[in-house]
Amino acid sequence: MASTPTIPSRTETIRAWKEQGGAIAAVLPIHHPRALLRAFGLLPVEVWGPPRVDPAPGAAHLQPYVCSIVGNALSFLLRDGLEVADVILVPHACDSLQGLGSLLLDFVRPRQPVFPLYIPRGRRESDLQFLADECRALYDKLAAATGRTPSEAELMESIRREEEADGLLAELYRRRRTLPLTDLAFYRLARAREYLPAEEFAALLRAVLDTPPTDPSAGLPILLSGIVPEPMGLLDAITQMGGVVVADDLACCGRRLYPPGTSTAPFRRMAERILNAPPDPTRGSPIAERLRHLMGMARETGARGVVFYDVKFCEPELFDLPLLRRRLQEAGLPSVHIEVDLNDPLSGQILTRVEAFLEMVAHQTPEEGHR
Amino acid sequence: MNLFNALRYGWNVNVLGPAVLRLQRWQAQRRPARWDTRYLAPPLRIAPRTKELVARHWLAGRYANGYRKVAWVTSGAPVELLKALDFYVLYPENHAAICGTARVAVDIASEAESAGYSRDLCSYARTDIGAVLSGKTPVGHLPKPDVLFACTNICQTVLFWYRVLAEYFGAPLVLIDTPFVYTEEAAEHAVRYVRRQLEEAVPILERIAGKRLDERKLRQVGLLSKRASELWLEILQRCRHRPAPISVFDQFIQMAPIVEMRGDPETVDFYAALLKEVDERIATGIGAVKNERQRVLWDNLPIWYRLRYLAEFLAQHGVAVVASTYTNAWGELAPLIDPDDLWESMARTYIYPILNRGTGHKLRTMQQMVKEYQLDGAILHSDRSCKPYSIGQMDQRDRLIRELGVPALLLEADHNDFRVFAEEQVATRLAAFVEMLG
Numbered sequence: 001m002a003s004t005p006t007i008p009s010r011t012e013t014i015r016a017w018k019e020q021g022g023a024i025a026a027v028l029p030i031h032h033p034r035a036l037l038r039a040f041g042l043l044p045v046e047v048w049g050p051p052r053v054d055p056a057p058g059a060a061h062l063q064p065y066v067c068s069i070v071g072n073a074l075s076f077l078l079r080d081g082l083e084v085a086d087v088i089l090v091p092h093a094c095d096s097l098q099g100l101g102s103l104l105l106d107f108v109r110p111r112q113p114v115f116p117l118y119i120p121r122g123r124r125e126s127d128l129q130f131l132a133d134e135c136r137a138l139y140d141k142l143a144a145a146t147g148r149t150p151s152e153a154e155l156m157e158s159i160r161r162e163e164e165a166d167g168l169l170a171e172l173y174r175r176r177r178t179l180p181l182t183d184l185a186f187y188r189l190a191r192a193r194e195y196l197p198a199e200e201f202a203a204l205l206r207a208v209l210d211t212p213p214t215d216p217s218a219g220l221p222i223l224l225s226g227i228v229p230e231p232m233g234l235l236d237a238i239t240q241m242g243g244v245v246v247a248d249d250l251a252c253c254g255r256r257l258y259p260p261g262t263s264t265a266p267f268r269r270m271a272e273r274i275l276n277a278p279p280d281p282t283r284g285s286p287i288a289e290r291l292r293h294l295m296g297m298a299r300e301t302g303a304r305g306v307v308f309y310d311v312k313f314c315e316p317e318l319f320d321l322p323l324l325r326r327r328l329q330e331a332g333l334p335s336v337h338i339e340v341d342l343n344d345p346l347s348g349q350i351l352t353r354v355e356a357f358l359e360m361v362a363h364q365t366p367e368e369g370h371r
Numbered sequence: 372m373n374l375f376n377a378l379r380y381g382w383n384v385n386v387l388g389p390a391v392l393r394l395q396r397w398q399a400q401r402r403p404a405r406w407d408t409r410y411l412a413p414p415l416r417i418a419p420r421t422k423e424l425v426a427r428h429w430l431a432g433r434y435a436n437g438y439r440k441v442a443w444v445t446s447g448a449p450v451e452l453l454k455a456l457d458f459y460v461l462y463p464e465n466h467a468a469i470c471g472t473a474r475v476a477v478d479i480a481s482e483a484e485s486a487g488y489s490r491d492l493c494s495y496a497r498t499d500i501g502a503v504l505s506g507k508t509p510v511g512h513l514p515k516p517d518v519l520f521a522c523t524n525i526c527q528t529v530l531f532w533y534r535v536l537a538e539y540f541g542a543p544l545v546l547i548d549t550p551f552v553y554t555e556e557a558a559e560h561a562v563r564y565v566r567r568q569l570e571e572a573v574p575i576l577e578r579i580a581g582k583r584l585d586e587r588k589l590r591q592v593g594l595l596s597k598r599a600s601e602l603w604l605e606i607l608q609r610c611r612h613r614p615a616p617i618s619v620f621d622q623f624i625q626m627a628p629i630v631e632m633r634g635d636p637e638t639v640d641f642y643a644a645l646l647k648e649v650d651e652r653i654a655t656g657i658g659a660v661k662n663e664r665q666r667v668l669w670d671n672l673p674i675w676y677r678l679r680y681l682a683e684f685l686a687q688h689g690v691a692v693v694a695s696t697y698t699n700a701w702g703e704l705a706p707l708i709d710p711d712d713l714w715e716s717m718a719r720t721y722i723y724p725i726l727n728r729g730t731g732h733k734l735r736t737m738q739q740m741v742k743e744y745q746l747d748g749a750i751l752h753s754d755r756s757c758k759p760y761s762i763g764q765m766d767q768r769d770r771l772i773r774e775l776g777v778p779a780l781l782l783e784a785d786h787n788d789f790r791v792f793a794e795e796q797v798a799t800r801l802a803a804f805v806e807m808l809g
Contacts, residue, residue: 060765063753063755063761063762063764063783066758095526096758099758099763101551101553102730102762103730103766105553105554106763107770116551116553118551120548120564121546121548122546124571126567127564130550130560130564133564137558281531284534284546286537286538286544315491315527315528315758316531318492319531319534320531320535321487321489322487323535326487
């Protein structure tokens with residue numbers, strides 16, 4: 001199996017974008033209208049932590065019970081890691097990201113403009129209308145910051161470009177088991193969506209999807225749920241232990257397989273895409289909906305177990321877990337929950353737990369599962 | 372509703388219960404104070420009445436199922452809608468606080484932890500979920516909800532928590548989502564969004580209540596809600612007086628009705644009586660702390676299981692805690708409520724609680740309180756269970772010290788979980804803080 005296609009690094013991508021006269025938007029997790037940023041010539045580069053950052057600068061502003069995605073993002077910024085960014089976008093996903101946005105605006109005050117974006121917690125007409133209005137308000141702020149005013153046609157063109165890239169990403173997910181990619185290579189590729197321009201990402205995916213299908217990847221099929229698969233070495237470890245990730249419900253990946261919109265009004269279409277994405281507790285999706293989603297993925301892929309891989313102190317995840325795990329177990333789908341701090345290395349303890357889980361699942365007959 | 376339930380409710384809530392509670396009040400009025408009166412003023416005369424009022428509220432809840440529709444609501448929710456539709460309104464946060472003061476919260480929360488709920492989750496939520504799972508409660512019995520009504524203006528945690536409750540009870544969850552106000556003014560489209568959700572909630576609530584919303588009744592509830600909030604604010608502002616007639620620890624206890632009985636006529640009567648007693652204290656020179664030398668601010672939720680310890684420790688050193696951003700939150704929005712333009716004013720009122728506003732706004736509120744209440748210092752409770760209230764406190768503390776020159780202490784604890792309260796460490800830090808106050 002091929003290891004990985006050549007994916008430009010973040011640094012290379014940012015440098016190349018800037019050399020073309022483009023600007024950079026540093027974007028915090030989770031959901032945001034990429035098309036809107038791109039219409040202003042801003043390349044969204046997402047900041048999921050990043051992992052393994054000296055946490056000390058952030059610790060001067062945040063208590064130790066705040067998650068490491070937020071703590072690391074602040075530390076990274078205070079260590080000038082975001083100097084390359086021209087604007088900072090902080091979508092609202094939870095109390096901790098809300099706090100970070102507020103801290104940046106009120107106390108830290110980086111040199112770049114900071115724009116919060118509130119993502120509504122429902123999927124009602126009022127939520128859709130609000131998010132469309134919120135995107136319009138962000139448009140106004142970006143216009144003031146950049147001096148540009150993209151037309152409706154330019155916005156629609158930008159949306160089309162993102163929808164195409166997301167469509168290919170969905171196709172990559174559908175065909176993942178017959179692609180010549182290891183789990184690690186698959187997620188390196190999928191996560192390049194976090195910083196590559198949509199057209200570049202799409203070209204990369206086309207090249208992979210054009211390769212002839214291989215035999216379905218062997219191994220014990222499992223689902224990966226949670227926030228972000230860091231350290232990424234976890235994926236290789238799962239492969240070495242005989243597992244294969246066949247689907248995911250990760251906040252950075254599977255929960256952002258945005259379907260195409262239907263509206264011809266650009267802001268409404270951006271809102272539709274975000275709100276119609278797979279279930280996500282940070283968007284207020286009911287637990288039952290997320291359970292159905294997980295069960296559906298397991299049925300489609302034959303997954304025999306779920307690894308919930310969360311960042312410590314993540315309330316949206318922690319509230320869902322007991323009921324999800326219980327009901328998955330009742331349906332014959334065992335699970336394991338692992339919590340990590342983004343600054344910790346992949347510990348032997350974690351690996352032992354994953355290995356024990358895979359062994360336990362392997363010894364369970366398939367008939368015992370999916371009742 | 373059947374006849375048996377109606378008779379049971381009427382007998383227990385309107386006849387037998389009140390008689391028993393009156394007797395308990397009579398006994399309480401004759402019981403000596405439990406708090407150390409060498410340093411603290413005797414308890415407020417109204418205290419037994421507070422207990423009676425709150426107990427009666429929970430008693431009504433005990434017999435509500437089958438007689439009245441029950442709504443479980445978050446503390447910052449627009450309860451006026453529910454009151455106008457005659458729901459019995461239960462506040463899980465208040466119930467958890469009662470468990471905290473009764474020191475049974477950890478035992479009940481352990482039930483949730485055994486079911487897989489992490490100790491990193493809000494201890495109110497764990498207490499509440501534990502009570503649901505085990506049936507354990509110090510209030511006798513919690514009625515099942517016919518509807519869950521969550522408003523995100525205090526935190527996102529409540530939404531995650533109520534989604535869990537929705538699964539356990541199979542009850543519909545009505546959400547009022549209030550976009551966080553990062554800047555001084557909420558965006559107009561955000562206010563419009565909140566108003567629209569309020570209007571959309573009405574037919575759902577009407578269907579559950581089995582009755583139409585009477586706009587006149589809603590206006591009346593709005594008026595009562597506004598009046599009670601105004602009285603509460605007046606009571607708090609009396610603490611600008613030296614010595615402060617009541618402390619924040621008194622406020623924490625006396626705030627129960629404004630949270631869980633907002634919109635009821637009894638609540639207005641209660642706070643009018645409390646204001647009268649506070650004014651009598653001022654007239655006779657009674658201070659909450661007998662030898663008030665220093666005055667400080669409290670930020671964040673109370674540490675429910677150590678109210679007495681904190682009150683006595685600080686009072687021994689002549690420190691009166693006289694103002695709090697937390698108790699203030701139930702009064703400061705009173706001017707925004709306009710019964711003549713209720714829908715619009717509800718949308719604005721419920722988007723602006725301090726917890727739905729930026730860290731800079733909270734700093735400005737604290738700075739203003741330091742000036743208005745002539746405060747000498749601030750205690751910022753860094754509450755492990757409440758991230759939205761706690762994030763920002765490190766900068767707020769630094770600014771209070773730097774810009775106003777007042778000592779400010781960040782006190783690590785949790786509002787309900789005593790397992791994270793390090794008593795020795797707290798005592799050492801408080802002692803050092805008191806020394807800094809001079």
